[in-house]
Amino acid sequence: MRPDPVAEPQGPVAASPFSTEERDAVYKAIETRRDVRDQFLPDPLPDDLVGRLLGAAHAAPSVGFMQPWNFLLIRDRDVLQGAWEAFARANEEAAALFADERQALYRSLKLEGIRKAPLSICVTCDPDRAGPVVLGRTHNPRMDVYSTVCAVQNLWLAARAEGVGVGWVSIFHDRDVRALLGIPERVEIVAWLCLGYVSELYDQPELAAKGWRQRLPLEDLVFRDRWGNR
Numbered sequence: 143m144r145p146d147p148v149a150e151p152q153g154p155v156a157a158s159p160f161s162t163e164e165r166d167a168v169y170k171a172i173e174t175r176r177d178v179r180d181q182f183l184p185d186p187l188p189d190d191l192v193g194r195l196l197g198a199a200h201a202a203p204s205v206g207f208m209q210p211w212n213f214l215l216i217r218d219r220d221v222l223q224g225a226w227e228a229f230a231r232a233n234e235e236a237a238a239l240f241a242d243e244r245q246a247l248y249r250s251l252k253l254e255g256i257r258k259a260p261l262s263i264c265v266t267c268d269p270d271r272a273g274p275v276v277l278g279r280t281h282n283p284r285m286d287v288y289s290t291v292c293a294v295q296n297l298w299l300a301a302r303a304e305g306v307g308v309g310w311v312s313i314f315h316d317r318d319v320r321a322l323l324g325i326p327e328r329v330e331i332v333a334w335l336c337l338g339y340v341s342e343l344y345d346q347p348e349l350a351a352k353g354w355r356q357r358l359p360l361e362d363l364v365f366r367d368r369w370g371n372r
């Protein structure tokens with residue numbers, strides 16, 4: 143018995159199934175999503191809200207419908223302290239990679255909200271989730287990690303729509319996070335996300351506002367048919 147296809151309008155230019163307001167809300171979430179570091183409020187996130195965010199993540203596309211993700215919800219203050227210490231060690235190493243005023247600017251940046259946010263979610267990718275040969279991953283094994291990142295972005299946009307801030311922290315040695323959370327060696331650590339309500343949101347990327355790097359002109363990133371063809 144074939145499942146009924148989704149009843150979408152047919153025709154040369156299928157009209158959007160969304161109202162203008164609904165469509166604009168999608169773009170509003172995309173355009174106002176921010177990486178949050180220091181603006182987290184301590185208020186806990188309700189379980190049903192967290193459930194909706196995880197549902198959005200789980201609705202992400204995945205290669206061969208592999209769904210390679212796991213979500214480790216972390217609220218334990220000692221574990222969060224351990225994660226922050228792991229970040230602090232790695233961040234010191236990172237700062238040393240920049241010179242002079244660039245290093246000074248780097249050191250002035252707040253690059254995590256681990257201890258401020260009431261919830262962290264470590265998102266992992268299990269490469270063995272769907273067996274040794276996965277449709278779509280046969281010629282590029284990284285497709286499972288790329289799929290997991292789609293889940294992260296779904297969660298990030300759903301959080302924006304719910305008025306919840308998200309911050310991605312990647313300045314860690316994997317081994318530290320693995321030891322802290324008991325993650326098996328074969329499982330890839332993809333993202334450490336800090337989540338919480340926020341006191342405010344930047345109206346542009348904080349790194350741009352603080353002079354670290356600006357948004358590139360989109361037109362410089364688009365080629366026609368061949369690399370380099372503008």
Ligand SMILES: Cc1cc2c(cc1C)N(C[C@H](O)[C@H](O)[C@H](O)COP(=O)(O)O)c1[nH]c(=O)[nH]c(=O)c1N2
Pocket residue numbers: 175176177178179252253254310311312313346347348349350
């Ligand atoms: C894979 C990955 C990893 C990280 C990030 C993002 C992504 C996609 N970002 C957030 C990043 O700096 C931010 O997305 C950009 O500066 C753009 O700002 P908005 O996200 O648009 O606010 C990030 N931010 C931060 O303060 N510490 C970090 O370790 C990281 N790591």
